[in-house]
Amino acid sequence: MxxxxxxxxxxxxxxxxxxxxxxxxxxxxxxxxxxxxxxxxxxxxxxxxxxxxxxxxxxxxxxxxxxxxxxxxxxxxxxxxxxxxxxxxxxxxxxxxxxxxxxxxxxxxxxxxxxxxxxxxxxxxxxIGGTVMEMLCSEVLQNEQIPRMSLNDEGWPSWQSQGHMLLNQGKMRELQALGDILIPCAPTNLLISVKTEAARERLLYSANSIEGIGFGFFREPDEFWTKSRMLLFKRMGFSAIYLPDTTHAAIFAKLKEREHENFAVNLNGTLLYRPLHIFGSDMRRVAGRSSFDL
Structure with missing residues (x-):
């Protein structure tokens, strides 16, 4: 910054x-x-x-x-x-x-x-605490060579394929119900839903069957480890959800105990739940390219 x-x-x-x-x-x-x-x-x-x-x-x-x-x-x-x-x-x-x-x-x-x-x-x-969370996520992207798009005089973002836009600014505010941050990507743009510590139903329904990414500082692993919740996340269009390492580890310990690891995958057959520390490299790999690589 x-x-x-x-x-x-x-x-x-x-x-x-x-x-x-x-x-x-x-x-x-x-x-x-x-x-x-x-x-x-x-x-x-x-x-x-x-x-x-x-x-x-x-x-x-x-x-x-x-x-x-x-x-x-x-x-x-x-x-x-x-x-x-x-x-x-x-x-x-x-x-x-x-x-x-x-x-x-x-x-x-x-x-x-x-x-x-x-x-x-x-x-x-x-x-507004939620805006701080969005800016933390945005700053990670900025420092991963996925820069914030500037706004022109009319409030529209100056599009660039390997960049990101904040949906709480300018003319894009009317789309904020779909997510918080957009990254251009094929076949559909990635929409990142940023949350603080709890997912609740707000995260579940934020993807709206568009390709969604969850990003948050979630501290309640039991919000994620049930079979029904994993199926709902996939049905709602999430490709990946990034969580703190301790929460991520607790989720997978429970999944292993229940022998449900095979449910924690996205439509690409790769991991649905991922540790926060790989968020930047994952987004850099797909920004302006294909989300099939997630």
């Missing part, structure tokens, strides 16, 4: 606040730029733990929003509900690593409500 805050702990920020305020994306006028720069230089140095609220550097609400979008570290210093992107970025800082399939569960635990272990916490949490 890119952040231009000059004091971003990743070390990949801008050289100075002057460089930030000069960005065309910030859309700041000449006079306002001088006042903004003075405020940023005065109050916005290194991040703190616990977070310390600083005076908002400008009264222009739209400009503050653009600044927060470019510099998500500022949510450690400005008292605003943290964006999903900011939560993911602060998780990266806490892990001292980009978020990949190998550490996404660790990132989930960093931001876990009431047990947060942020190195530099946001002053306020995110309003």
């Amino acid at each position: 890119h952040c231009l805050h000059p004091h971003c702990p990743t070390g990949n920020g801008a050289e100075s606040w002057e460089e930030v305020v000069d960005l065309p994306l910030l859309k700041v006028g000449k006079l306002e730029k001088l006042m903004l720069l003075a405020a940023l230089n005065k109050d916005f140095g290194p991040l703190a733990s616990p977070a310390i609220s600083k005076p908002v550097p400008t009264g222009n609400a739209a400009l503050v929003s653009r600044l927060l979008r470019l510099c998500p570290c500022l949510f450690n210093q400005i008292e605003r509900p943290a964006s999903a992107e900011a939560i993911v970025h602060l998780c990266e800082i806490s892990l001292q690593a980009d978020i990949t399939a190998a550490n996404v569960y660790a990132a989930f635990l960093v931001q876990y409500p009431k047990k947060e272990t942020f190195k530099f916490p946001p002053l306020m949490g995110s309003v």
Whole structure:
């Protein structure tokens, strides 16, 4: 997750606040730029733990929003509900690593409500927790060379075969009932349904007989190991469901005990349930290609 805050702990920020305020994306006028720069230089140095609220550097609400979008570290210093992107970025800082399939569960635990272990916490949490889960999944794809598609001026995604789009943004919002993230793929696009800790019926019915992928931090293996549930997942169009390693291991221990391993397969005859750590490589293998390889 890119952040231009000059004091971003990743070390990949801008050289100075002057460089930030000069960005065309910030859309700041000449006079306002001088006042903004003075405020940023005065109050916005290194991040703190616990977070310390600083005076908002400008009264222009739209400009503050653009600044927060470019510099998500500022949510450690400005008292605003943290964006999903900011939560993911602060998780990266806490892990001292980009978020990949190998550490996404660790990132989930960093931001876990009431047990947060942020190195530099946001002053306020995110309003919509589900969006944070989607952004964690999106960041894994981004770091697996399956980039997020940008939106054009009309709100439509700029399609690319080996990319992904968030269905909670722009003109694609009307399709969000079908899933959370779309990856172009043949013979039908992959729709990823992102959940938190429990599947319930919300996961079961989210594929809608289109090729579905489940992604979540599920902690209740008994939601997955019954024969009827596996048959329903396949009937509803799921090709794969990715779970934390411990949950995945518990499911297969029970399936082995019941001699039901042969039911935990998809329509391609390969594993229906898979550990989270292989999600990225699986998606990279099929993005813009064929889902028959799942």
